[in-house]
Amino acid sequence: MAKPRIAVHKFSSCDGCQLAFLNLGEALLQLNEQVEILHFLEAGMSDVSADVDIAFVEGSLSTPDELERIRQVRANSQYLITIGACATSGGLQALRNLDGHHDEWRDAIYAQPEFIHTLKNVVPIASEVKVDLELWGCPVNSVQILAAVRALLFGVAPVDDRDRVCLECKRQQTVCVMVTQGTPCMGPVTRTGCGALCPRFGRDCYGCYGPSETAQSETLARRFAGLSLVPDAIARRFLLINSQAPAFLQAGGVFYRSGAEDPRAGDQDD
Amino acid sequence: MSNPALPTEAVVLNRIQETEDIFTLQLQLTDPSQQWRLGIQPGQFNMLYRYGVGEIPISFKAISEDDQGHPVLEHTIRAVGRVSRSLAELLPGDRIGLRGPFGQGWPLEQAENRDLCVITGGLGCAPAVSIIEHAFANRTSYGHIHIIQGVKHSADLLWRSRYEFWAQQPNTTVLMAADVAAPGWPWYSGRVTELIKRLPLKPDKTLVCCCGPEPMMQASAEQLIRQHVPAESIWLSMERNMQCATGHCGHCQFGSDFICHDGPVIPYPRLCGRLGLEGV
Amino acid sequence: MSAADFLPRSSLSSLIDLLQQQGYRVVGPQVIDGAILYRPLQQADQLPAGIEQIQQPGQYRLIRTQGPRLFSWANGPQALKPLTFAPRETLWRSHLQADGSLRFEEVIETTEPTAVLGVRGCDLAALSLQDQHFSGDPYYQQRRDSLLLIAVDCSHPADTCFCASTGDGPDARAGYDLALVELDDGYRIRAGSPKGQSLMDNLPLDAATPEQQQQTDEQHQKACQQQRHLPAFEPSRLIHQGQHPIWDSLAEACLSCGNCTSVCPSCFCFSESEVPELDGTTSGHQRQWDSCFSEGHSYIHGHRFRPDTKSRYRQWLTHKFGSWVEQYGRSGCTGCGRCISWCPVGIDPLEALTELGREDVE
Numbered sequence: 001m002a003k004p005r006i007a008v009h010k011f012s013s014c015d016g017c018q019l020a021f022l023n024l025g026e027a028l029l030q031l032n033e034q035v036e037i038l039h040f041l042e043a044g045m046s047d048v049s050a051d052v053d054i055a056f057v058e059g060s061l062s063t064p065d066e067l068e069r070i071r072q073v074r075a076n077s078q079y080l081i082t083i084g085a086c087a088t089s090g091g092l093q094a095l096r097n098l099d100g101h102h103d104e105w106r107d108a109i110y111a112q113p114e115f116i117h118t119l120k121n122v123v124p125i126a127s128e129v130k131v132d133l134e135l136w137g138c139p140v141n142s143v144q145i146l147a148a149v150r151a152l153l154f155g156v157a158p159v160d161d162r163d164r165v166c167l168e169c170k171r172q173q174t175v176c177v178m179v180t181q182g183t184p185c186m187g188p189v190t191r192t193g194c195g196a197l198c199p200r201f202g203r204d205c206y207g208c209y210g211p212s213e214t215a216q217s218e219t220l221a222r223r224f225a226g227l228s229l230v231p232d233a234i235a236r237r238f239l240l241i242n243s244q245a246p247a248f249l250q251a252g253g254v255f256y257r258s259g260a261e262d263p264r265a266g267d268q269d270d
Numbered sequence: 271m272s273n274p275a276l277p278t279e280a281v282v283l284n285r286i287q288e289t290e291d292i293f294t295l296q297l298q299l300t301d302p303s304q305q306w307r308l309g310i311q312p313g314q315f316n317m318l319y320r321y322g323v324g325e326i327p328i329s330f331k332a333i334s335e336d337d338q339g340h341p342v343l344e345h346t347i348r349a350v351g352r353v354s355r356s357l358a359e360l361l362p363g364d365r366i367g368l369r370g371p372f373g374q375g376w377p378l379e380q381a382e383n384r385d386l387c388v389i390t391g392g393l394g395c396a397p398a399v400s401i402i403e404h405a406f407a408n409r410t411s412y413g414h415i416h417i418i419q420g421v422k423h424s425a426d427l428l429w430r431s432r433y434e435f436w437a438q439q440p441n442t443t444v445l446m447a448a449d450v451a452a453p454g455w456p457w458y459s460g461r462v463t464e465l466i467k468r469l470p471l472k473p474d475k476t477l478v479c480c481c482g483p484e485p486m487m488q489a490s491a492e493q494l495i496r497q498h499v500p501a502e503s504i505w506l507s508m509e510r511n512m513q514c515a516t517g518h519c520g521h522c523q524f525g526s527d528f529i530c531h532d533g534p535v536i537p538y539p540r541l542c543g544r545l546g547l548e549g550v
Numbered sequence: 551m552s553a554a555d556f557l558p559r560s561s562l563s564s565l566i567d568l569l570q571q572q573g574y575r576v577v578g579p580q581v582i583d584g585a586i587l588y589r590p591l592q593q594a595d596q597l598p599a600g601i602e603q604i605q606q607p608g609q610y611r612l613i614r615t616q617g618p619r620l621f622s623w624a625n626g627p628q629a630l631k632p633l634t635f636a637p638r639e640t641l642w643r644s645h646l647q648a649d650g651s652l653r654f655e656e657v658i659e660t661t662e663p664t665a666v667l668g669v670r671g672c673d674l675a676a677l678s679l680q681d682q683h684f685s686g687d688p689y690y691q692q693r694r695d696s697l698l699l700i701a702v703d704c705s706h707p708a709d710t711c712f713c714a715s716t717g718d719g720p721d722a723r724a725g726y727d728l729a730l731v732e733l734d735d736g737y738r739i740r741a742g743s744p745k746g747q748s749l750m751d752n753l754p755l756d757a758a759t760p761e762q763q764q765q766t767d768e769q770h771q772k773a774c775q776q777q778r779h780l781p782a783f784e785p786s787r788l789i790h791q792g793q794h795p796i797w798d799s800l801a802e803a804c805l806s807c808g809n810c811t812s813v814c815p816s817c818f819c820f821s822e823s824e825v826p827e828l829d830g831t832t833s834g835h836q837r838q839w840d841s842c843f844s845e846g847h848s849y850i851h852g853h854r855f856r857p858d859t860k861s862r863y864r865q866w867l868t869h870k871f872g873s874w875v876e877q878y879g880r881s882g883c884t885g886c887g888r889c890i891s892w893c894p895v896g897i898d899p900l901e902a903l904t905e906l907g908r909e910d911v912e
Contacts, residue, residue: 011733150826154322156356159823163844166805166894170812171637171839175583175627178894180611188807188894202583213845214859216805223805223895273688275835279652300710302650320645320831321652350851367644459759463821470656511850513822515909519837521847523869525789527682541707547792549848 004053004153007039009073011047011059011066012122014092017084018042022208024142034153053078054152056145060086062093062122064214074129081148082125089210090233094122098175098243099258107238124244131160137193138208138241144193162191164212165205169196177204184224186237189215189247210242217251231255274516276321277367279305282360283342288428293358297368307335307368308341312400313375313507313535318345318357319367324355327512329537330371330484331396331532332403335371343368346396346428368455372515373534376401377505381477383473385413385471389490391420391462391482395428397507397534400483402436416469416476417444420486424448424455443469461495462486475497479535481507488545491538504538525550554755556762561754563594565700567669568752574665574698577633579626582614585624588666597668598623605708605887606657608896613899617907621668621732624708627892629673629815630666631760634693635680638838640823641689645832657690657834661696669701669726671719672711676815678725682878683818698745699770701726703736705769710887712778718884721775729905731766744871767850777899778887785881785909788872792864796905800867802861803897808841810889816874816882821846842866867899 008018021028024044038050053076061067064086073227074080085091096102102120107113125131135144151158165187169176174196178185193209196263210219217238224234238252283472284296295318299307310316310330316344317427319325331344349358360366386405405412417436427446445465446457458465462482465484471494478494480487483526487506494504510522510529517531525544527533544550557565569576578591581598591597597620605609606625612623641858645653683745684690701722704713713719722729727746730737741747758766811817821840826833840847843862848855856862874882890898 004329027828034828034830041582083622116701145829147825150322150828150830152831154356154826155322155359159352163846164807166807166809167812167839167841170627170809173587173628173632175585175587176610176809176892179608180891181585182609185894188805188809214806216807218857219803219805219895273642273656273658274686275689276656277642278652279654319644321646322824322830324824325835326820348851353852363650363651367654378780445766500638509850511846511848511856514820514837516686517682518818518820519822519840520842521821521840523873526873529879544789547789549792549856549864550787 003036006054007052008056010184012056012062013086015042015058020140020142020145020176027146049065049076052213054205055080057085057087057125060090060093060124061128061235063118066102066197067128070125070128079132081133082131083133083140085136085208085210085241085258087125088136089124089132089242090122094244098123098239109131123184136191141143141194161193162213164188165192167188168192169199172196172197172200173223178196184229184237187250189220204236206240210245210263211247215247217247221251233256277369280368282362282364282366283336285360288346291349292346294344295360298340307370310371311375312404313397314371314373314387315534316368316370320353320356323356326493327489327515329397331400341514372531373542376479376535381413385472385476387416387476387478389418389462389470389480391486393421398479401479414476415442418462418465420447422449424451424510444531463489465491466490471497471499476503478504484545501539502537505535506538506541507535508533554757555738555910556736556756556758557753564754568749569665573704575664576674578667585610588621591787602706603708605710605891605897607890608893610749610891614810618734620730621702622706622770624704624706624711625670625886627813629886630669630817634690638836639689640834642835645834658692661693664696665698669699670704670723671813672713672884672886674701674722674725675718677843679816679878679882680818699726701729702732703729705732705773707773708887709777709883710890711776712887714774714776715779715887716883716885721770724736732781733764733765735763741800749828760801760856781900781904783903785875786870788868788906791909793904795905796895796902797860797864800863800902803893804894806843806857806859806862808843809892810896811841811843812839815886815890838883867902871903
């Protein structure tokens with residue numbers, strides 16, 4: 001049987017999610033026995049227009065040419081998996097969507113803004129093409145990637161684990177930072193996948209895996225207010241990494257004030 | 271004591287495509303020491319395991335025989351989820367895992383020497399078919415056999431020839447209803463409860479086996495009681511999320527009953543206060 | 551003259567030594583990350599000396615005092631549950647052989663004999679509930695069989711505790727091998743099993759003085775004075791009170807995070823999943839703690855019986871305090887108060903039960 005063909009594509013992103021492959025160590029060799037990797041620039045394979053069975057897509061769409069390129073990737077792929085917060089919910093760069101001042105920021109930051117061709121709003125991959133599976137996280141972890149590949153090799157849909165961090169945190173027998181320290185933790189509304197990594201190291205979850213199922217974001221935002229978080233800090237909790245995920249955007253949006261309107265806001269979190 | 275969590279291997283002898291998304295697996299256990307599992311009763315279920323994918327509970331349909339007269343387990347499955355879709359891909363010779371039998375089946379002893387009334391709705395027909403097949407295989411143990419099968423759409427009817435065959439048997443009534451009937455549907459168009467009203471039931475001498483969506487089972491039970499069938503003669507086959515099948519994982523709880531362990535077949539009086547309650 | 555049952559505090563290490571000599575891995579309460587956790591214990595000075603605590607709805611804080619006592623706190627986030635019902639474990643593995651056949655390999659790890667020091671009465675009661683529930687489960691059973699339980703009667707119940715009203719504390723009532731009453735200068739010990747008795751026979755015990763006996767009684771009386779009480783309600787009616795407005799207020803307040811179920815010492819739900827190796831030749835079948843607050847809990851081919859927080863909270867409460875009575879002959883609550891303290895938004899189910907009970911009266 002021919003090995004399934006794989007491509008790893010990069011869009012607007014930091015490349016960190018691709019490390020979920022490169023950091024696999026020995027498992028990367030095993031993976032290479034199971035599949036044929038045709039395109040993966042960070043690993044040295046280049047065949048951007050290859051027809052593949054599985055395309056992994058990292059990064060969000062933030063330039064006009066990326067819109068064109070993702071359509072091509074979709075056309076060339078049987079099964080498309082987005083990896084990471086950027087591809088799945090816009091990522092950090094989607095923060096620019098919040099205040100609607102794209103042009104002003106561009107002109108203030110770049111010496112020759114006429115060379116910058118960006119979209120006013122950063123969008124996740126799924127807003128432009130059909131996505132078969134979304135793997136969340138900033139970054140995604142290798143276990144998720146391998147589980148997805150393994151399921152597809154078995155010919156079944158990968159499991160989409162939407163449980164919240166709290167469940168995993170308790171399985172790990174980690175002590176709750178919100179209850180013992182009053183630290184505002186996003187665990188109750190954030191999907192697991194990280195293995196409750198931050199709480200295991202004594203810090204709060206900052207929501208990098210995006211919303212869990214039945215995310216009670218408004219309820220948690222109210223709780224944060226009860227823990228003396230100012231509105232701007234509450235907004236930052238929800239909008240930091242996954243601002244384009246509706247469950248976070250809605251809750252965070254209630255507390256959000258544009259930095260362009262109020263330059264003093266900010267830096268009250270953490 | 272054997273570990274009830276541990277599957278044993280079964281080989282797929284045959285896969286029969288019943289409809290677009292419903293198929294029947296004919297299975298044989300490969301380990302002779304596991305043949306006790308063939309003692310499965312109508313209404314009970316097995317957990318079927320697809321390698322690398324997972325397990326699902328599938329109610330038992332029938333035991334048949336292969337060419338050499340060796341027993342063959344039959345399970346009918348609808349391909350709706352990850353595991354069931356993957357079971358649908360199986361080919362003869364493929365191996366799967368099987369554990370069971372689990373749960374309480376139909377009350378066969380209580381049914382003896384009484385009329386049997388089997389009411390089924392929609393796709394919940396495998397547990398019903400298992401009791402019908404059992405009754406015909408032990409025909410002298412039972413009185414009249416009433417079979418009522420309801421489907422949403424006439425095209426959903428499975429095993430039509432089986433029902434037609436049963437309809438021709440002596441001392442047997444078969445009534446069929448489709449909520450939506452295509453032209454040429456020779457039976458009733460409407461709800462199952464309307465058909466129950468037409469049955470010449472002997473209330474004290476009938477045992478009712480009911481299987482299907484909960485609102486349909488509830489409506490049927492209430493109609494039967496209006497026709498003076500004692501509540502304790504009505505048995506329902508229930509369905510909930512089951513993962514362990516041994517009454518431990520907690521998913522299948524319906525109020526105080528663990529459906530995998532206390533059911534799936536449960537007498538109506540134990541259920542009636544809880545049927546129809548939202549979220550139970 | 552009473553029998554010798556008093557172990558001076560300075561001799562507590564002789565109990566730990568004795569357990570270790572008899573081949574037990576000793577597990578005891580320790581301060582870790584701001585909470586009391588049961589962890590492997592080498593010596594008595596790892597125990598939480600002078601630690602007291604404040605527990606409130608949604609709040610748990612330890613306080614350091616100069617006091618000599620080692621057990622002057624109520625409880626930590628977990629009871630004995632993780633020691634018997636593992637948060638995650640592999641049940642079996644299947645191996646795909648070259649000829650396409652499957653081989654199933656049972657995976658039951660053996661737990662070394664484990665002595666747990668500092669067990670509470672509420673948690674012993676919950677353990678006995680889990681014993682009932684997990685009857686016939688070989689994974690639970692082998693861990694359970696490895697346990698030797700040394701209780702310490704609770705002298706400092708938290709504000710969230712209500713074991714006196716459920717009848718499960720503050721003293722250890724049953725299910726222990728040894729039980730200790732901690733006094734200012736040492737421990738009064740009683741045996742609850744032959745194993746416990748033989749341990750007791752090997753300890754350097756003195757007879758308790760009349761003052762010590764009096765302190766024991768007074769301490770017990772005081773521990774019984776708890777702020778919270780299980781309210782009056784009718785367990786069998788709870789499931790039929792689904793239309794009560796309280797469920798809407800709870801749904802509004804609840805995060806659906808499931809922490810109440812994870813810290814509950816009697817909650818038993820688990821989900822099963824498949825963890826195949828990448829090379830495709832072996833697959834592990836796991837189980838892990840699940841919660842009735844998860845969407846997967848009530849899922850069945852395309853339908854969720856409990857799609858929202860309201861129905862999930864109702865399931866948890868009506869099961870714990872209602873259906874449980876029919877299942878196991880008593881309520882699933884032993885009054886430990888963890889669901890109150892460890893709820894990130896501080897929901898107190900007793901308030902809901904009070905409301906529901908009021909409807910009974912009306």
